[in-house]
Amino acid sequence: MAALTLALTGFGDHIRRLALLVLWLAAPVALAQVDATEWRSGTVNLNRSWREHDGDNAAWAQTSFDDSQWTTVELNNGAATPGWRWYRLRVKLAEGHPHLHLLFAGGEGTYELYVNGERVAGPELRSLFGAKRPTEQEFLVRDEDTSLEIALRTYTPTGYVVWGLPLFLTVVLGTPEAIDNQGLAMESQRLYVALPAIGINLVLLLAGLAAFALYRSQRRHSEYLWLGLYLFLLGASNLLLACSSTGIIGLGWNNLLADPLVYVITIMQIEFTFSFVGQRVGRVWRVYEAVLLAPIVLAVLATTGRFLSSRYFVIEALAILPAALLLPARLFVWARRGNREAGWLIVPSLLPAATMAMLDLGSASLYRGWGWADFLASPIPVGPVPLQLADLGDLLFVLAIGVVMFFRFTRVSREQARSKAELDAAREIQRRLVPEQLPEIAGYTIEAAYFPAEEVGGDFYQVLNARGGAKLVVVGDVSGKGLKAAMTGALAMGALRALATEGMGPAALLMRLNRQLAETRDEGFITCVCAQVSEQGDVTIANAGHLPPYRNGEEMLLEPDLPLGIWAEEKYAEHGFRLEPGDRLTLLSDGVVEARDARGVLFGFDRTRAISAEAASVIAAAALEFGQEDDITVLTLTRVSGEWERVETRAGAVMAGVVGLG
Numbered sequence: 184m185a186a187l188t189l190a191l192t193g194f195g196d197h198i199r200r201l202a203l204l205v206l207w208l209a210a211p212v213a214l215a216q217v218d219a220t221e222w223r224s225g226t227v228n229l230n231r232s233w234r235e236h237d238g239d240n241a242a243w244a245q246t247s248f249d250d251s252q253w254t255t256v257e258l259n260n261g262a263a264t265p266g267w268r269w270y271r272l273r274v275k276l277a278e279g280h281p282h283l284h285l286l287f288a289g290g291e292g293t294y295e296l297y298v299n300g301e302r303v304a305g306p307e308l309r310s311l312f313g314a315k316r317p318t319e320q321e322f323l324v325r326d327e328d329t330s331l332e333i334a335l336r337t338y339t340p341t342g343y344v345v346w347g348l349p350l351f352l353t354v355v356l357g358t359p360e361a362i363d364n365q366g367l368a369m370e371s372q373r374l375y376v377a378l379p380a381i382g383i384n385l386v387l388l389l390a391g392l393a394a395f396a397l398y399r400s401q402r403r404h405s406e407y408l409w410l411g412l413y414l415f416l417l418g419a420s421n422l423l424l425a426c427s428s429t430g431i432i433g434l435g436w437n438n439l440l441a442d443p444l445v446y447v448i449t450i451m452q453i454e455f456t457f458s459f460v461g462q463r464v465g466r467v468w469r470v471y472e473a474v475l476l477a478p479i480v481l482a483v484l485a486t487t488g489r490f491l492s493s494r495y496f497v498i499e500a501l502a503i504l505p506a507a508l509l510l511p512a513r514l515f516v517w518a519r520r521g522n523r524e525a526g527w528l529i530v531p532s533l534l535p536a537a538t539m540a541m542l543d544l545g546s547a548s549l550y551r552g553w554g555w556a557d558f559l560a561s562p563i564p565v566g567p568v569p570l571q572l573a574d575l576g577d578l579l580f581v582l583a584i585g586v587v588m589f590f591r592f593t594r595v596s597r598e599q600a601r602s603k604a605e606l607d608a609a610r611e612i613q614r615r616l617v618p619e620q621l622p623e624i625a626g627y628t629i630e631a632a633y634f635p636a637e638e639v640g641g642d643f644y645q646v647l648n649a650r651g652g653a654k655l656v657v658v659g660d661v662s663g664k665g666l667k668a669a670m671t672g673a674l675a676m677g678a679l680r681a682l683a684t685e686g687m688g689p690a691a692l693l694m695r696l697n698r699q700l701a702e703t704r705d706e707g708f709i710t711c712v713c714a715q716v717s718e719q720g721d722v723t724i725a726n727a728g729h730l731p732p733y734r735n736g737e738e739m740l741l742e743p744d745l746p747l748g749i750w751a752e753e754k755y756a757e758h759g760f761r762l763e764p765g766d767r768l769t770l771l772s773d774g775v776v777e778a779r780d781a782r783g784v785l786f787g788f789d790r791t792r793a794i795s796a797e798a799a800s801v802i803a804a805a806a807l808e809f810g811q812e813d814d815i816t817v818l819t820l821t822r823v824s825g826e827w828e829r830v831e832t833r834a835g836a837v838m839a840g841v842v843g844l845g
Contacts, residue, residue: 217274219356226286226357226365229272229333230258239267239336244297246332263290263339263350265488274331274356276324283324284362285333288352288369290343291315291430296322297334311342311435311486317352318373318430319366324356341488342438346428347549373429376562380425380574387418390581397592404595409455410588413448417535417577420444425574438486443479445499445539449506450475456510456532459591460517460525471505478502493547500543507537524591531583538576545572622646624654625718628821632803634774635814641668642772642816645676649715650686655679658770658818659711660729671707675700675747689713689725690757693747697727697755700748708748712770720762720822725755730776733769734760736796738788762822769795770820771802774813778806786810 219227234253242248250271258270276283287296292309295302303322324331339350355365394411401407423441426432450472457464464472478498484490510532518526545559562569570578621629624646631644641661649655657679661668678699682692693713700709710729716722724732724739728746732739742756762768771791778786786809794802799817806815 219274219276226355226361229354229356233258234271236269243269244334246300258351259349262347263344265339265341265344268337270335272333276329281358284359285322286355286362286366287320288317290350291318293337293339295336299332308338311340312433314340314343315430315433316348319369342435342486345492376569377425377429379570383574383578384418384422387414387581391415406458409451409458413451413455416444416448443482446475449503460522496543496547500540504540507540527587531580534576534580538573542573628823630799631818632799633816634807636811642814643672644818647683649683653715653717655683656714659709660772661709662707675709689715689723690755693725693727693755697747697753698751701751708746710746723757723759725757730773733795735766764822767819767821770818772816774815775806777812778809779812780810
């Protein structure tokens with residue numbers, strides 16, 4: 184080569200450069216081995232002059248095998264291709280060489296190493312879940328060896344090829360100290376990129392657990408559940424990606440688990456967004472959620488080589504792009520309509536899906552050679568820390584959503600405290616509307632059963648003293664629930680007690696009460712049945728829009744007058760009759776008739792009439808077992824004679840009293 188170079192000195196520069204280029208290209212082909220006899224310290228790179236052949240044959244590991252017909256390649260020659268492949272290299276060492284180590288930075292689980300015909304312990308072929316991106320492994324060289332016959336038996340899974348990774352980054356021969364230093368430098372560089380991503384995604388996992396804790400304390404707020412699922416799955420998916428891409432775990436964990444989770448995460452984001460602003464997920468969004476599950480099949484196909492990975496990345500980006508763009512737009516519309524909390528969520532909702540879509544676009548640009556979007560797949564330096572675009576978006580999202588949820592939780596906690604105070608007040612009021620024990624009525628057995636549908640119901644019943652030793656038995660139902668209904672009921676009961684002392688009959692009493700309620704101009708109303716009972720069995724009854732009473736199992740046909748509080752001038756009719764010994768009068772609320780089973784069938788009037796002659800506890804239990812929809816109140820009054828006795832229990836279960844004339 185030197186003589187030829189001297190002969191070319193008289194030619195022009197362009198001829199000389201061309202000749203040198205030809206010689207440089209021809210050199211690797213001519214060399215059958217790497218000559219390291221003159222090398223004494225440091226490291227020597229062994230990436231060039233490898234012989235390569237496709238296929239698999241155990242004989243190719245032997246030192247006697249002739250590989251002269253194989254192709255000469257560089258070991259780190261770009262992205263790996265799938266299948267079996269062997270590489271061979273001869274390295275000539277000097278006599279009495281120092282202690283030596285070999286450093287391989289290759290796909291872990293994708294190769295076996297043979298030195299001088301013997302299998303070296305350590306490197307082995309693994310499944311996709313065991314195969315990792317190129318990592319560093321060191322091997323000892325025996326001091327007595329003056330040459331090395333290195334053979335690499337490789338198998339590249341399709342799932343490895345999807346990443347566009349080289350099978351080997353480098354092979355280096357050197358002294359132990361030099362190899363240790365180079366191996367540590369490569370490992371540090373590899374893991375340095377992973378640490379920020381791991382830290383960010385651990386924060387996401389903890390934030391998800393915190394959201395679950397919020398949901399546990401506020402079960403009615405499903406947005407905390409959806410947020411917890413979203414953050415936890417997002418952190419888990421990105422954590423698997425970061426660990427897979429840096430060689431901490433196998434590549435298959437990302438290909439077959441983390442990547443398909445992207446679509447589930449997008450569904451969780453949709454559910455959280457709608458739940459957060461108190462909106463129902465519409466049909467179009469439901470269809471979109473169903474469509475999002477389809478690309479999961481493509482992820483598996485791309486991993487197994489049955490679908491182009493570059494196309495898959497484009498499809499993934501396009502699949503999640505509507506969530507990235509339309510959710511913020513929808514939030515903007517809701518905010519314009521007065522939903523302030525929707526405005527809080529606009530910017531945070533843009534970040535995760537949008538940055539993931541941009542990362543997919545950058546990956547597709549790399550694999551398809553577009554070039555213009557490659558930067559989207561590269562880490563972004565934030566000071567000394569390199570961050571992937573998706574990790575940066577997730578970090579900003581969790582910070583923003585943390586602020587939003589803090590204000591949301593504070594507001595909800597205040598509302599819950601106020602609601603609890605209202606509920607406690609309503610319970611106290613209702614305790615007065617539903618007496619813990621019923622007074623005695625001479626000559627009658629009285630029994631009541633009451634089961635509210637919620638913590639504070641709208642039904643009430645009372646037994647009041649009337650003129651001439653008679654008793655007023657009142658059963659009513661206030662429209663609505665909660666504190667407002669309880670206060671309306673308390674107002675009605677206060678007026679009833681005052682009016683009862685004036686000696687009015689049931690009709691006059693209801694007319695006065697109706698006028699007072701109508702004058703308050705409250706939107707609610709009250710249905711009420713009022714019966715005046717004498718010791719001799721005489722009963723006078725008036726009905727203000729309530730269910731008709733039952734006598735001895737038969738419905739009493741009373742004139743249907745308006746409920747209280749609707750029209751101030753309403754007139755109420757009275758009906759008189761006599762209860763003989765053994766006769767039973769049953770007053771009940773519409774919670775019995777409107778009980779509904781799992782199929783949506785009503786308990787109805789026929790079933791009510793069939794059991795109306797039973798005890799109050801039996802009637803209430805039958806409606807309750809059938810399927811409670813509303814407050815259930817039943818009061819029975821039975822005419823008796825003889826010695827009196829009394830049984831009583833707490834309100835909210837069953838109350839009874841028996842009084843007889845001696």
